[in-house]
Amino acid sequence: xxxxxxxxxxxxxxxxxxxxxxxxxxxxxxxxxxxxxxxxxxxxxxxxxxxxxxxxxxxxxxxxxxxxxxxxxxxxxxxxxxxxxxxxxxxxxxxxxxxxxxxxxxxxxxxxxxxxxxxxxxxxxxx
Numbered sequence: 001x002x003x004x005x006x007x008x009x010x011x012x013x014x015x016x017x018x019x020x021x022x023x024x025x026x027x028x029x030x031x032x033x034x035x036x037x038x039x040x041x042x043x044x045x046x047x048x049x050x051x052x053x054x055x056x057x058x059x060x061x062x063x064x065x066x067x068x069x070x071x072x073x074x075x076x077x078x079x080x081x082x083x084x085x086x087x088x089x090x091x092x093x094x095x096x097x098x099x100x101x102x103x104x105x106x107x108x109x110x111x112x113x114x115x116x117x118x119x120x121x122x123x124x125x126x127x
Contacts, residue, residue, distance in 0.1 A: 020059040
């Protein structure tokens with residue numbers, strides 16, 4: 001079983017189950033979690049992160065539906081064998097949808113693309 005380096009924040013507007021899901025996807029995409037690796041049990045992960053087991057269950061279910069992990073009854077949850085390029089394309093598509101929404105909102109108040117790029121650079125520097 002791999003010890004997960006997961007960061008969850010109570011100060012953002014993203015639901016905790018979604019943060020958990022996104023963190024596990026990040027670990028898979030960066031290769032920190034490899035196909036066949038066993039994830040912590042939902043109960044243990046919930047305890048370590050000090051969150052509800054219902055929250056971990058929802059994240060694991062979403063990950064399984066999206067093909068990132070699979071469960072074996074009585075054994076645990078494992079990282080799926082998958083084509084990383086396909087998974088990356090899925091994430092890029094999500095990013096594109098978010099950018100489209102951002103651009104639509106920006107157009108409503110006449111914010112230019114250059115201003116958006118500058119905002120992105122400033123946010124990146126803060127991190």
